[in-house]
Amino acid sequence: MNNITTPAIKVIKADTSKLKDVDFNNLAFGANFTDHMFECDFKDGEWQTPTIKPYGNLVMSPAAKVLHYGQAVFEGMKAYKDDNGDVHLFRPQQNIERINKSSKRMAIPEFPEEIMMEALKQLVALDKDWVQPGRGNSLYIRPFVISTQVGVSASPSNAYKFMIIMAPVNAYYTGDVRVVIAEEYSRSADGGVGAAKAAGNYGAQFYPTNLAKEQGFDQVIWTDSNEHKYLEEAGTMNVFFRINDTLITAPTSDRILDGVTRKSVLKLAERAGINTEVRKLTVTELVDAAKAGELKEIFGSGTAAVISPVSAFSYKDVVYDIDKQDDSYATKFKNDLMDIQYNVSEDPFSWRVKI
């Protein structure tokens, strides 16, 4: 598995495994971590020795910049076990490129792509017993970068830590989700950091999402911050709308995360001959379609949930229910994606990367 073009990753193995202590039938999402983690520090202008070591706590200054200025980015990806016990990643190159794009926007030095790929492969291989078999089960992989320079002046850090931690997970959402269309709060601005997986984008959504929850909804569908007129994306998912038999999703922009699942769905839709439109969709159009009985489906797409069907949306205090479709696109794409991820089907686009 070693690749001669990348520098060797130093590996320190854990003495014992925590695997036997984990109840795989009752996993809280992303709260149990595997035996090992990957760590690489940036200092003196360069990335130091990449290291796999036992999962454990960090010792951090209370003045570390990440704690004060949110100079941090992350990724979310998964490893899947097939029926032969082989483990696969899904389009990892996409996440590798995206974390570096996020880093650039956050003034964080980019991490060498080949080392990241190699780290992912070695780390997953080492902890592969943590990837549980069974459709829906997976190993959630969280690469992230934090700024570690000590000091409370609001300027970019000169020290960083790139890490990968991993947590076994079951399916993320159980059941359909009910969403609220944002009318007052916003997720990101033109010229802001919405297109980056920057830490602060997520904390900023918790309060408005809590307000939605208090009203009996699960998530917010964000609209543009200027006019709250165009539908953008959800907290950790891109969003698709099926009006009659046309599948519509917002174009990516500097406000919207360019989701790996989103682009995979677009490919699968194309392959299936489904009419797709990547364009701005107004809330008015959505409401009109719902009223006319033309809105067949809404679903979210994201690594954590794969495909999340939306059963109702609320706008200006009116709740619009969405009936289940027999020929659900959400179900189709979820199956198509999972068939590829779990090595049940062919892999026509070469999305799987076997560990």
Place this chain on the structure above:
Amino acid sequence: MNNITTPAIKVIKADTSKLKDVDFNNLAFGANFTDHMFECDFKDGEWQTPTIKPYGNLVMSPAAKVLHYGQAVFEGMKAYKDDNGDVHLFRPQQNIERINKSSKRMAIPEFPEEIMMEALKQLVALDKDWVQPGRGNSLYIRPFVISTQVGVSASPSNAYKFMIIMAPVNAYYTGDVRVVIAEEYSRSADGGVGAAKAAGNYGAQFYPTNLAKEQGFDQVIWTDSNEHKYLEEAGTMNVFFRINDTLITAPTSDRILDGVTRKSVLKLAERAGINTEVRKLTVTELVDAAKAGELKEIFGSGTAAVISPVSAFSYKDVVYDIDKQDDSYATKFKNDLMDIQYNVSEDPFSWRVKI
């Protein structure tokens, strides 16, 4: 100094002081910390025992939410030593209320105001030898709250840490600053978290600020994200414009931090009979005033820099220089503020709080 209405703060004193190791003539801004810090954990739905203890590192899970979701807020304030050796805070109640306002927007539980005030007083008193005498010298005080729950699901934390750390500082900026007016990037959106001192707001500015630096400027003056038409604030300062003898500053909104220095300058201007206008100012108006020779001054206001005169601004690649004024408002307000902060003048508004 103990106040019977507040619970006792547990105090663990440091064995030795690092004071003698510090070169107070060569302080990097906010990079040396005093002997003690304040810490209070939130768990099981409540704030636990407030504690002052020796300054030191934190042990943190790599999956702590603050590192992934930027659910964190902070404050910046200062303690000043007067010629009698007495130490004063400046309008601390403002910062206490503001951090809780920030917390609310970031779905963080608010911290009891009285405990925060008591913690500030006791902590500064304990480390008062770190407050160096001399105008411009001060002790920078950084209260902050971080989310500490272990887990990589994007939802609010159930555990937090409220801390106060302190660093001796000299004046923040040396000399005048040259600024760029934002035309492409933005700091915050309507309905976003710009009015909160949320960690992620700061990291998000580093990249565009770096671009400004590469062009020979120090800071960006942010404009509204919708049209880049209205002047808003700088990275860590509110901004004032003097056109002829009228002082103009943007109104606060959910995009702009409600600065303590800003509101103090407005009070001082009122007292001095200076005509002030709190209103939206367009970039066009600013450029026209500069061309007509009516733009007399631009200055920033903030705790770190107090008042920062701006010597030039750039817009659409044209640089507009601003000549020094004999009757500079910037100089006047800086002197007025520092006279109050260093107990040189009366304190007509009761802004000083003696430790």
